[in-house]
Amino acid sequence: MAQGILVFIEQRNGQIRKASLEALSEARRFCSKSGEPLVALLVGENIKDLSTSISRYKPDKVLVVDSAAFAKYSTEGYADALTAAVKNVDPRYVLAANTSMSKDLIPRVAARLDAPCVADVAELRESNGAWQAVHPMYSGKAWGIYEFNSPLAFLTLRPNVFPAAEPDEAHQALVEELAVTPAKVRASVVEVHAAAGAKIELSEARIIVSGGRGIKGPENWPVLQELCDALGAALGASRAVVDAGWIDHQYQVGQTGKTVSPQLYIAVGISGAIQHLAGMSSSKVIVAINSNPEAPIFKSATYGIVGDCFQILPKFTEECRKMLSEN
Amino acid sequence: MKIAVCVKSVPDTEAKINIAPDQVGIDRANVRFVTSPYDEFAIEEALRLKEKLGGETTVFSLGGDEVTEVLRDTLARGVDSAVHIKDAEFDDADPLTTAKVLAAAIKDGGFDLVFCGQQGVGGDHNQVPSMLAELLDMPQSTLVVKLEVADGKFKAEREIEGAHELVEGSLPAVISAQKGLNEPRYPSIKGVMAARRKEISVKDAAALGLSGQLSPDKRKVKRIQLTMPPARPQGKMIDGEPEVQAKTLAKLLREEAKII
Ligand SMILES: Cc1cc2nc3c(=O)[nH]c(=O)nc-3n(C[C@H](O)[C@H](O)[C@H](O)COP(=O)(O)OP(=O)(O)OC[C@H]3O[C@@H](n4cnc5c(N)ncnc54)[C@H](O)[C@@H]3O)c2cc1C
Ligand SMILES: Nc1ncnc2c1ncn2[C@@H]1O[C@H](COP(=O)(O)O)[C@@H](O)[C@H]1O
Numbered sequence: 001m002a003q004g005i006l007v008f009i010e011q012r013n014g015q016i017r018k019a020s021l022e023a024l025s026e027a028r029r030f031c032s033k034s035g036e037p038l039v040a041l042l043v044g045e046n047i048k049d050l051s052t053s054i055s056r057y058k059p060d061k062v063l064v065v066d067s068a069a070f071a072k073y074s075t076e077g078y079a080d081a082l083t084a085a086v087k088n089v090d091p092r093y094v095l096a097a098n099t100s101m102s103k104d105l106i107p108r109v110a111a112r113l114d115a116p117c118v119a120d121v122a123e124l125r126e127s128n129g130a131w132q133a134v135h136p137m138y139s140g141k142a143w144g145i146y147e148f149n150s151p152l153a154f155l156t157l158r159p160n161v162f163p164a165a166e167p168d169e170a171h172q173a174l175v176e177e178l179a180v181t182p183a184k185v186r187a188s189v190v191e192v193h194a195a196a197g198a199k200i201e202l203s204e205a206r207i208i209v210s211g212g213r214g215i216k217g218p219e220n221w222p223v224l225q226e227l228c229d230a231l232g233a234a235l236g237a238s239r240a241v242v243d244a245g246w247i248d249h250q251y252q253v254g255q256t257g258k259t260v261s262p263q264l265y266i267a268v269g270i271s272g273a274i275q276h277l278a279g280m281s282s283s284k285v286i287v288a289i290n291s292n293p294e295a296p297i298f299k300s301a302t303y304g305i306v307g308d309c310f311q312i313l314p315k316f317t318e319e320c321r322k323m324l325s326e327n
Numbered sequence: 328m329k330i331a332v333c334v335k336s337v338p339d340t341e342a343k344i345n346i347a348p349d350q351v352g353i354d355r356a357n358v359r360f361v362t363s364p365y366d367e368f369a370i371e372e373a374l375r376l377k378e379k380l381g382g383e384t385t386v387f388s389l390g391g392d393e394v395t396e397v398l399r400d401t402l403a404r405g406v407d408s409a410v411h412i413k414d415a416e417f418d419d420a421d422p423l424t425t426a427k428v429l430a431a432a433i434k435d436g437g438f439d440l441v442f443c444g445q446q447g448v449g450g451d452h453n454q455v456p457s458m459l460a461e462l463l464d465m466p467q468s469t470l471v472v473k474l475e476v477a478d479g480k481f482k483a484e485r486e487i488e489g490a491h492e493l494v495e496g497s498l499p500a501v502i503s504a505q506k507g508l509n510e511p512r513y514p515s516i517k518g519v520m521a522a523r524r525k526e527i528s529v530k531d532a533a534a535l536g537l538s539g540q541l542s543p544d545k546r547k548v549k550r551i552q553l554t555m556p557p558a559r560p561q562g563k564m565i566d567g568e569p570e571v572q573a574k575t576l577a578k579l580l581r582e583e584a585k586i587i
Contacts, residue, residue, distance in 0.1 A: 073492070075457070075467055100487040103445075103453045104469045107422065111458035116423055116548035119453055136556065138449050141344040142353070143556050150547035187466035187481075187496025194490045201488045207586070231587060249472075249507050250486070255340060255448065256364060256506045264586045275340055281559075285584045287576065301562045303579055305572045315573035320587060323577055 002151040004037035005030065006089045008082060008096040008106070009054055011044055012073075012192075016053065018204050019097030019159035024057045026124065026162040027095050031060075034129060036092070039063055040173070041085045043078055045071035051175045056167035061174040063088065069181065074188030075104055082109045084180045091152070093131065098156035099203070110154040117154035118146045120259070122161055122282060131155070139255050139278030159203050160261040161282065195250050200234035202251070207264045210236035210253055210280075214269015214290060214309060218246035223310065224268060227317045230324065236260070236280075238270045254279035268309045272297025289313070328382030328476075330373045331438045332406065333429055333455070334366040335447040336390050336397040346553050352419070353553065360393040362400060365444025367511040368504035373442050374405050375509065376476055383407045385436065389417060389428050395527065402522035403514030414531040416542045419550070422450075424541050426458035431535040434463055438499060440481075445470050445503040460501035468494045472507040 005027040010017040024040055031038040040059040042050055044066065051062040065081045082105065086094060094109075096102045098120045110117040122143070123134035133146045133155055202208065209231070211224050221235070228235050236258075237251040253260055255278040265283035270276060272288070272295055280286070281300055288301035289309050298304045305312060338344070338358045345354040362370075373384045386401045388394045389412040398409040412432055420428065433441060441463065443456040460467035472491070473484035476498070483494045486505050514522070532538045565575045580587045 075460075079461075100470055100485070104457060104467070104485075107426075107454035107457035108461045108467070110454075111423060111426060111461040114423075114547075116421065116546075117454055118548060120451065132551070135451070137451050137553070138338065138344045138353070139340060139451070140556060142346065143554050144550045145552040145554065146548055147551050148548050153548070185466075187468060187494055187500065189492050190495050191493040192487075192490050193493070203488060250489070252506075264580065264584070278340075281556075285580070285586060286559075286562075287580075298562070298564070300559055302559070302584070303576055304562055304564045305576060306564070306566075307569055307572060311569040312573050315570055316576055319573050319577035323581060323587065 002090050002092045004039065004089070004091050005093045005095055006085060006091040007038070007040045007059070008094065008102070009040050009042050010097060010099060010101050011042065011047060011050060014047060014050065016050055017097055017099060018164065019099060019157070021057055022159065022162045022164045023095045023097050023157045024054070024059060025165040026157065027093075028058050028165060030126075030131070037061070039089045039091070041065070041082065043070050043081045048175075051173070055171055055173040055175070056169060057165055058168055058171045059173045061176060063176055063178050065178050065180050067180070072189040073101065074182070074185045075108055076185045077182035077188065078105050079108050079112065080182045081180045083112055084178060086113060086152070088178060094152070094154045096156045098158050102156045106154050106156055113152060115152040115154060116148055116150050117156075119156045120158050121155050122158045136282070139274060140281050141274070158259065158261060158282070195248065200232070202234050202236055202253070202258050203260055205234035205260070205262050207231050207233035207266075208236045208253070208260055208262045209233045209266045209268065210238065210270060211241060211268050212238035212270030213240045213244070215241070220310075221247070223313050227266070227313060227320070230317050230320045238276055267297050268313065270297055271295050272300060328376060328380045328440070329436065329438045330377060330382060330384045331433050331436060331441045332366070332369050332373045332384060332386045332401070333441065333443045333459070334370065334386050334388045334397060334401055335363045335444070336360045336388060336394045337363045337447055337449040340364070340448060346555070351550055351553055360397065362397045363444050363447045363449070365446055365448070365504055365506065368506065368508045369442035369444050370401055370404055370406065371509045371511040372474060372502070372504060373440070374512070376440070380476070385410060387412065387429055387432055389420065389425055398527050399522050400514060402525045403518040404512060405518055408525065409527045411527050411529045412535070413529055416532045416539070419543065420541070421546055421548050422452045422454035423458055423548075424546060426455050426462055427541055428535065428537065429455070429459055430462035431537055432530060440476070440498060441465070441501045443501065443503045445505045456501055456503035463501065465499050465501050466496040467501040468496065469503040470505040471502050472505050474502060474508065
């Protein structure tokens with residue numbers, strides 16, 4: 001009978017995605033309670049060494065698919081690897097972080113194995129020893145609660161929502177290689193271009209400072225960037241300023257941009273349209289700085305400041321710098 | 328070049344969402360249904376390819392009566408023909424069910440390309456295109472922001488975290504559109520007139536050879552409840568001169584929220 005959990009660990013260029021470790025931690029909590037096995041799957045080329053750091057999140061086993069065929073991502077190749085791992089492990093659940101790789105890969109494997117999938121899960125609830133998955137819908141205006149009726153189900157978890165466990169240096173998982181030869185790869189990645197400027201990935205950032213039309217023009221990004229640098233934050237933007245050509249779409253937060261859940265989201269000169277809220281309303285703390293006291297963003301704000309962002313931001317940046325240097 | 332486009336009819340993103348008395352669906356009264364925004368990029372890309380390479384375009388949509396208007400709008404933009412898949416057996420289809428239904432409708436059409444949006448807004452699943460590619464046994468590229476098609480091959484640029492990925496593959500293929508792929512056109516008056524004369528072919532489960540196979544009782548995942556998200560606690564407004572506001576905010580973030 002299908003038992004336990006298989007977690008797909010995403011790596012690019014030997015870098016493990018933080019959100020994958022969050023998924024692994026969540027799976028650990030479930031399996032410790034139910035006493036079921038937990039297996040992590042790592043796919044790529046020359047990645048065996050990464051199994052040590054994965055091991056610290058306490059899977060019982062790390063399955064490694066390591067060959068030149070997986071040096072670059074291909075949907076079909078990786079789907080073959082994940083399918084082989086599912087057949088090897090026979091889990092009840094397959095977990096992954098909800099990233100652009102997962103959006104591409106996980107539903108394909110689910111369809112291949114005729115198994116259901118709930119993506120972008122923001123909460124997991126237990127009922128009779130099984131998971132119910134909570135999936136935000138209608139741009140976060142409602143939450144759908146899903147139950148599975150299947151021996152195998154796929155779930156992808158929203159990054160930054162599930163806490164990653166403290167790594168346990170002493171834990172040693174069993175490491176096992178799994179040999180997979182992709183059967184048929186008709187499309188694959190040939191090149192990767194890093195986006196210019198983006199220093200910290202939005203969907204994984206702990207703190208985000210976002211600018212909207214209220215920042216007046218692209219010449220004012222440095223005012224926000226200084227705050228980002230002080231706080232180690234990522235820069236974000238509303239659609240209005242992306243459409244105006246002030247910044248690339250990569251930075252857009254919202255329904256037609258990225259969904260983010262940082263610890264702290266600072267909205268500067270953003271009115272708080274429903275499509276913007278769709279992308280950031282699950283942030284833990286929201287700060288709104290806006291000159292219009294009637295701006296809808298204040299309804300979602302943990303802390304609100306009515307005022308001119310150009311008067312407040314430099315002083316706030318200064319305050320933060322001072323605070324962080326004093327510790 | 329034969330091109331299929333999958334289009335979903337969804338509640339207008341501005342719509343206020345009320346939960347239906349059954350606590351599982353939304354109250355559809357007074358909700359305006361529109362083409363899912365990402366599907367507009369899919370439609371536009373199909374039209375541009377047809378204009379460049381010749382061929383024909385067909386739009387597929389699974390849904391109830393709310394789909395008709397969206398199909399008319401798609402035809403008005405210049406898509407050649409429309410298939411409306413409609414059957415009570417497919418009500419509230421989950422992504423896997425949707426993909427199976429669309430695959431059954433598309434598989435024997437001899438299509439070189441199948442376009443989808445990267446996400447049907449509302450459901451916000453991001454699943455159907457990849458599932459459809461698997462069921463049609465085609466390669467895929469999703470979240471595509473740039474596409475070139477020539478000589479039975481495609482080159483797609485897809486958006487990933489902090490980078491763009493270049494994917495090359497062979498046709499036939501499934502492509503899902505991300506914002507940035509193109510600027511969708513609006514239907515012209517002439518297009519709207521022409522669309523009135525185009526026929527929408529309606530297919531049910533029997534016509535697709537799926538009778539009884541994908542009905543709600545056979546589904547492997549079920550939404551048991553739709554709820555409002557937990558309300559955010561009442562926020563605090565910070566008053567005073569800019570200097571005082573800045574100081575207070577920093578202090579609250581450190582001492583109360585414990586973030587910086
Ligand atoms: C299908 C669809 C999808 C969409 N997707 C997205 C999306 O993904 N993301 C998104 O953001 N939007 C999206 N939108 C657009 C959304 O509806 C809004 O138009 C957009 O979010 C507005 O951006 P904004 O807040 O920057 O601009 P505005 O609404 O113009 O707000 C600017 C704000 O700045 C304030 N301001 C002005 N001067 C100052 C100052 N000196 N100091 C402080 N504040 C000041 C003003 O009071 C105002 O509140 C979408 C819309 C549609 C229809
Ligand atoms: N009912 C449907 N009819 C036609 N196409 C659909 C339907 N549902 C989803 N799709 C297609 O799949 C894409 C992604 O949808 P989803 O996986 O639901 O987020 C959409 O943008 C459409 O192109």
